[in-house]
Amino acid sequence: MPTTPPESQAVSTAVTRSAIFLVATLADGDDHAATVRAWCADVAAVVRAVGHRVPDGNLSCVCGFGSQAWDRLFGAPRPAALHPFREFGAGERMAPATPGDLLLHIRAESMDLCFELATQLLGKLGNAVRVVDEVHGFRNFDMRAMIGFVDGTENPSGREAVDFTVIGEEDAGFAGGSYVIVQKYLHDMAGWNALPVERQELIIGRKKLSDIELDASVKPSNSHSSLTTLDDDGQEVKILRNNMMFGRPGAGEFGTYFIAYARSPAPIEQMLENMFVGRPPGNYDRLLDFSRAVTGGLFFVPSADLLEALADRSGPTAGGARPTA
Template identity: 35%
Template structure:
């Protein structure tokens, strides 16, 4: 039975490092060998620094998959769904390989990230690195709790992982989407607390969601809490974290799912709205600057890369 990468469904950590690479020409064989070795390295450091709760995820870009793994492709893997409506845009940007490192120690993240760079060596170009952190009790820098609607317990695996029946070759893998959002904190902080709560559809301090009848159609929770034709909630597993310094602040959005469709539906609901002009008003205060689609294969699949 295929085993998933532990970091996909792991509980939140205090620190995150997100590494985004483009592959260089004629380096695919080297990259396959390097990616196959990273899980064992993560296990080694997870044992060495057991108190840090280290986990990681390795993912391959939708636009790079066929070049690196021509033997087969996950059934639903597609490019990032670029969208635009008025001044709201979800851009698609480049990214062939994604590595996510999370733990409760920033120094451990640094050690592991350095090792990953050594493994990949000159086969890749590092195009972005983002260091993120837990803010207060799991809040975004806007002050609101992030990921309240995340699936819990065993349902995390059901939501996040491809099942055996749907795509046996890629079972225990996960469709991954990342977006780096930049917040306009100056503009956001000019709002009164009640105005901020109406934008989220949730109270700020005690994190109580508005009743459905009290929730504006433009509220973030309204635009992202979707249901399918059978009335069942459409879910994704978020592993997002805030990032920033004194100049730039935002959210590094990360979502895992057994299919790319839930993310696409939520993004469309946020940007294009409901067809009656009701889009996510949080987008007045934050802007997606990147967007890449990946597949995070099982540990079994990653190990097999060394054999080809």
């Protein structure tokens, strides 16, 4: 029996100024799968090599695997709650699932560090993967999201962040791991900015300038804050978000890259259902009248120890049978 819990990846690091989000699919072929498995043992050393040169740069990388990729790369055993991203909503108000086998969440104080690490890690993967989405995000001044409200205020921190994001005894073979959901949102900023600030505040559930939460007597049940607050028998269930802004003003592109970690996908999925379908159905999040989700993925983040050990897995056998260890 191990006496110390496995070391987690850098899930709950402090918010940095810059980030690169990379979602990639695996190329067909056993040799490509073998390349990705071998790469798992190299990630930590590459992060050290790049990060060591800028001690204040706070460089980190979290690496996650999608459900089908897990089976193809590593076979059984598999994380208990890992499944393909579930879609929510319908029509215009839809959280779509989009392809993605591998997620890299690279964070640092400056973009040059993120860029160098992304280049090095992708270089080692070569044509074993194809990047299908790449977003270079930045932290806005005053910690404000694209929509002008302060973002991240209610995030858990310290011990609480670990408790809400790190798998424990409920799936002992994968202890120290986490789940992560990502979605790329594009905003209709002209429409949003045309709303009076008081209306925007009712949609978010907080004051825009001061970031103070609206009083319960005036906060609508369909405010973003209300719909993303979960109660489990009197206990609030939190997730850890690290959203970043991105965009190209010249192209009219204004986006939020949503990323949230938790020890189970369930609370994030419940929030998505509340936002897109509504709680009760129809009482949905009006932020979505001005924000469109264009990507969606769910990934398992192994502990740092397991990530390294995954390199030694042989993967499923050619006949499709899964190894048992």
